[in-house]
Amino acid sequence: MNYYIGVDVGTGSARAALFDENGKLLKIATNVIKTFNYLSDYYEQSSDDIWNSVKKVVKEVVGEISNEYIKGIGFDATCSLVLLDDAGKPVTASLTGDDERNIILWMDHRAEMEASIINQMNHEVLKFVGGKISLEMEIPKIMWLKKNLPDTFKRVKLYFDLPDFLTWKATGSESRSLCSLVCKWNYNANEFGINGWNEDYLTKIGLSCLKENNWKKIGNIVKAPGEPIENGLTALAAAEFGLKEGTPVGTSIIDAHAGGLGMIGISSKDNPKISKLFSSRLSLICGTSTCHMAVSSKPIFVNGIWGPYWGAMIPQYYLNEGGQSTTGKLIDHIINNHPATIEINKKINNTNIHIQEYLTNLLINYANDKNINDISYLTNDIHIWPDFHGNRSPLADPNLQGMICGLTLNNDEYNLAIIYLATLQSIIYGTKHIFNYLNNNGYDIKTILICGGLSKNFLFCKIHADAIGVPVLIPDNCESVLLGSAILGACASKKFDNIDNAIFNMSGNANVIEPDKKINQYHEKKYKVFLKMVQDQKEYKKIMNENI
Numbered sequence: 195m196n197y198y199i200g201v202d203v204g205t206g207s208a209r210a211a212l213f214d215e216n217g218k219l220l221k222i223a224t225n226v227i228k229t230f231n232y233l234s235d236y237y238e239q240s241s242d243d244i245w246n247s248v249k250k251v252v253k254e255v256v257g258e259i260s261n262e263y264i265k266g267i268g269f270d271a272t273c274s275l276v277l278l279d280d281a282g283k284p285v286t287a288s289l290t291g292d293d294e295r296n297i298i299l300w301m302d303h304r305a306e307m308e309a310s311i312i313n314q315m316n317h318e319v320l321k322f323v324g325g326k327i328s329l330e331m332e333i334p335k336i337m338w339l340k341k342n343l344p345d346t347f348k349r350v351k352l353y354f355d356l357p358d359f360l361t362w363k364a365t366g367s368e369s370r371s372l373c374s375l376v377c378k379w380n381y382n383a384n385e386f387g388i389n390g391w392n393e394d395y396l397t398k399i400g401l402s403c404l405k406e407n408n409w410k411k412i413g414n415i416v417k418a419p420g421e422p423i424e425n426g427l428t429a430l431a432a433a434e435f436g437l438k439e440g441t442p443v444g445t446s447i448i449d450a451h452a453g454g455l456g457m458i459g460i461s462s463k464d465n466p467k468i469s470k471l472f473s474s475r476l477s478l479i480c481g482t483s484t485c486h487m488a489v490s491s492k493p494i495f496v497n498g499i500w501g502p503y504w505g506a507m508i509p510q511y512y513l514n515e516g517g518q519s520t521t522g523k524l525i526d527h528i529i530n531n532h533p534a535t536i537e538i539n540k541k542i543n544n545t546n547i548h549i550q551e552y553l554t555n556l557l558i559n560y561a562n563d564k565n566i567n568d569i570s571y572l573t574n575d576i577h578i579w580p581d582f583h584g585n586r587s588p589l590a591d592p593n594l595q596g597m598i599c600g601l602t603l604n605n606d607e608y609n610l611a612i613i614y615l616a617t618l619q620s621i622i623y624g625t626k627h628i629f630n631y632l633n634n635n636g637y638d639i640k641t642i643l644i645c646g647g648l649s650k651n652f653l654f655c656k657i658h659a660d661a662i663g664v665p666v667l668i669p670d671n672c673e674s675v676l677l678g679s680a681i682l683g684a685c686a687s688k689k690f691d692n693i694d695n696a697i698f699n700m701s702g703n704a705n706v707i708e709p710d711k712k713i714n715q716y717h718e719k720k721y722k723v724f725l726k727m728v729q730d731q732k733e734y735k736k737i738m739n740e741n742i
Contacts, residue, residue: 195215195263196265196689197212197213197214197215197220197259197263197264197265198213198214198215198266198267198680198681198683198684198687198689199211199212199213199252199255199264199266199267199268199679199680200213200267200268200452200675200676200677200678200679200680200681200682200683201251201252201267201269201270201360201679202270202675202676202679203227203244203247203248203269203271203272203356203357203360203449204272204449204481204482204675205300205481206227206229206482207226207247208224208227208250208251209222209223209225209251209676210222210223210248210251210254210255211223211255211676211677211680212255212259212264213677213700215684215689215699215700216699216700216702217671217681217700217701218671219671219677221255222255222673222676223250223251223252223254223255224251225251226247227239227240227243227244228240228243229299230295232288232290233289235302235306236288237299237302238287238288238295238296238297238298238299238302239295240294240295240296240297241284241296241297241359242284242294243294244297244356245360245363248360249434252267252434252435252436252437253434253435256435256436256437261436261438261441262438264437264438265441265442265684265689266442266444266680266682266684266685266686267427267435267437267441267442267443267444267683267686268443268447268678268680268682268683268685268686269360269364269443269447269679269682270447270448270449270451270678270679270682271359271360271449272299272300272449273330273331273356273357273374273377273378273449274297274299274300274355274356275297275336275353275354275355276296276353276354276355276356276359277296277350277352277353278296278350278351278352278353278354278359279349279350279352280351284296285346285349285350286343287339287343289342297356301483301520302335303329303330303584304329304335305329305334305335305337306329306592307338308329308334308335308337308338308341309326309328309329309331309592311337311399312327312334312337312399313326313327315399317392317394317395317398318395319380319382319395321495322376322380322500322501322503323380323501324495324496324497324498324499324500324587324588324590325497325498325590326590327380328500328586328590328592330519330586331380332355332378332379333379333396333399333401336401336404337399337401340401350411351410351411352368352410352411353412355370355371355374355375355378355379357371357373357447357449358371358374358413358446361423361443361446363431364423364427364428364431364443365423365424365426365427365428365443366424366428367415367424368410368415369413369416369423369424369445370412370413370415370416370417371416371418371419371445371446371447372389372417372418372419372445372504372505373419373446373447373448373451373503373505373506373507374448376504376505377451377500377501377503377506377515379412380392381416383416383503384493385504389416391404391405391409391412393405417445418505418509419445419446419451419455419505419506419507419508419693420444420445420447420685420693421444421445422443422444422445422685422687423444423445423686426440426441426442426443426686427439427443442683442687442688443686444679444681444682444683444684444685444686445682445686446682447678447679447682449479449675450479450481450515450517451485451487451506451507451515452674452679452682453477453487454477454487454489454507454678455507455678455681455697456645456671456673456675456676456677456678456679456680456681456700456701457477457479457643457645457674457677457678457701458472458477458487458489458508458643458697458701459694459698459701460643460667460701460703460704461703462665462667462703462706463703463706464705464706465665465708468640468641468665469640469641472489472508472511473488473489473491473637474638474639474640475488475641475642475643476488476629476632476639476641477642477644477645478625478642478643478644478658479645479646479674479675480521480522480644480645480646480647480648480649481522482520482521482522482523483518483519483521483523484518484521484621484624484625484648485515485516485517486515486517486518486625486628486629487507487513487514487515488513488514488516488632488639489507489508489511489513490502490512490514490636490637491510491512492512493512494512494514494632494635494636494637495635496514496631496632496635496636497631497635498587498589498590498631499514499515499516499587499628499631499632500515500516501513501514501515502514503515514632514637515587516586516587516588516628517587518580518581518586518587518621518624518625518628519581519583519584519586520582521648522648524582524583524596524617525550525614525617525618525621528613528614528617529550529553529614532605532610532613533605534605534606534609534610535549537607538552538553538607538610550651553610553611553614553615554611554651554652554653556607556608557569557572557611557615557653560608560611567713568660568710568712568713568716569615569653570619570657570660570713570716570717571713571716572612572615573612573615573616573720575600576598576599576612577598577599577600577616577620577723577724577727578596578598578599578613578616578617578620579594579596579597579620579727579731580596580617580620580621580624581624581728582595582596587628588627588631589728594731595731597727597730597731598613598616599723600616615653618653618654618657619657619661619717619720620724621654622654622657622658622661622662623661623720623721625642625658625662626661626662626721627724627725629642629662639664641664641665641666641667642658642659642664642665642667643666643668643669643704644658644666645668645669645673645675646674646675649668649669649672652707655707657717658707659707659708659709659710660709660710660713660714660717661714662709663709663711665706665707665709666707667704667707668705668706668707669702670702670703670704670705671702677700681693681700684700
């Protein structure tokens with residue numbers, strides 16, 4: 195039996211997993227990574243800390259297995275900006291001057307002004323990011339460095355997206371992934387092979403210096419996800435991992451895109467009639483944030499939705515990417531800041547019950563006591579707009595804020611349960627917002643796929659089906675992101691003829707949640723309130739900005 199390793203560096207941890215050639219998860223290891231958050235909206239990490247964590251988790255999953263049976267390894271990570279000098283050493287991205295803090299995390303919002311400057315230019319490259327660049331992308335952050343940390347800007351000789359940093363450490367290759375460059379760096383790519391950096395764009399925003407040495411700082415060798423990287427693992431990386439020198443390494447991918455890759459080919463055991471056509475599926479990858487992946491054979495432009503990105507997730511397909519910032523973090527925020535949480539945590543201490551499971555059980559029992567047919571009806575009088583950290587899609591407005599309507603003086607555990615439910619619904623209506631934008635602009639999405647932490651929350655998945663009105667598929671393999679990275683390793687090893695075959699052979703099966711049409715009308719009313727809330731927020735801001 196051949197084995198493949200997937201490595202995932204998320205916001206809070208590095209993980210590795212061992213899969214067999216059929217996509218079966220055999221072993222997983224996790225190690226926490228550090229984040230520095232010394233100022234509001236400033237989030238930094240250390241590439242040394244991350245690489246040390248990666249070494250630890252890979253070595254752990256290799257364990258006692260003979261390395262001759264491990265045929266490939268793939269990497270994914272958050273789309274965070276890594277700064278290195280001419281010796282490959284960290285260069286500070288921090289106002290503290292600490293070189294250890296050489297990564298600007300994806301969720302860092304320091305480059306708001308730079309993103310605004312780019313968006314005011316209305317350059318042609320912006321049509322590939324839904325009309326507006328996000329301050330979470332890499333080019334605005336490099337602009338910020340040039341203005342605010344000029345010594346850093348002079349010292350940096352290599353800029354990497356974090357997934358590409360991992361393959362560089364593993365192989366010594368400075369090649370970049372098409373996934374990272376087209377999605378987060380405004381790199382041009384299309385089905386006709388007209389690929390490259392847009393010199394006019396970079397000159398107009400003051401970054402023409404990046405052209406030096408044939409774009410060496412930001413990448414001049416670009417490979418498709420899963421394409422093998424030169425000679426595979428270096429002797430040093432192989433020794434650090436407990437693997438053989440030369441083990442094939444697949445070109446990397448962004449973490450959310452790895453989840454889409456690992457999930458898009460799943461089969462339905464309960465309803466085999468559900469289409470397996472890639473373009474009919476919307477993949478939700480749920481972690482600290484939620485990313486929405488849709489692919490098509492032809493470019494589809496959607497205002498407020500990133501893309502179309504050629505070959506960013508699956509070769510020969512365009513990708514559109516929607517997203518909701520900090521959804522997982524929002525749920526934690528709502529729960530952790532409610533007065534009832536302390537007592538609930540005391541109750542469930544030393545049990546296997548998660549607080550979200552406890553709240554769900556409360557809702558079920560409360561609805562039964564009141565003879566309410568569906569717990570979603572419990573939020574009739576409470577409504578939430580979930581953009582506590584701005585809106586990524588489809589409104590592309592980082593200045594939007596969260597809203598809650600319907601608060602009372604009640605602060606018991608039932609009150610928390612209902613606010614928690616309303617929070618879930620608001621996140622789901624955000625997905626419905628993105629879903630509708632995609633379908634109104636050329637997609638014909640018929641199914642939602644969900645992976646990540648929230649895929650284990652049945653309530654979250656069930657309301658998606660009910661509110662949007664389409665089946666929801668939950669992979670049997672709950673680690674779709676890691677599987678996506680392992681698929682990259684399998685492709686690099688030449689186990690499969692192409693990435694499509696790797697997807698279908700390794701993705702596995704899924705359970706299906708069918709929509710309940712009886713409650714759809716209720717969700718439509720809630721969704722109408724949801725859309726009205728953001729209009730009200732904009733109206734309030736307009737009033738407050740008026741001259742008196």
